[in-house]
Amino acid sequence: MELSKNEFKILKILMTSNGKIVSRDKLMKRLWDNDWYVDDNTLTVNINRLRTRLKQIGLDNFIQTKRGLGYIIM
Structure with a gap:
């Protein structure tokens, strides 16, 4: 899967946050x-x-929004 620079950064930040929002x-x-x-x-x-x-690679709902808090990987 090919990602833009910012998409990659977002994914990296979320994945290295150890399940934290x-x-x-x-x-x-x-x-x-x-x-x-x-x-x-722009972030949205x-x-x-x-x-x-x-979602295209089968990871539907991988990034969850926690309203008023931020994002987390499930």
Whole structure:
């Protein structure tokens, strides 16, 4: 499976978080660590694209959203 740079980073961050919830803020800081303002929707789009790619290889619902908290790999 081919992933974009940001999709790969998101997957790596979630997989190395040892089953813990990763906040949207933490993901955004790790992905775009600069002074530019990055729209919150940009992360949502990247997460959705990654979910679509994972679903194509049989990993449906691999990334779970914990409303108000962030994301976790199940």
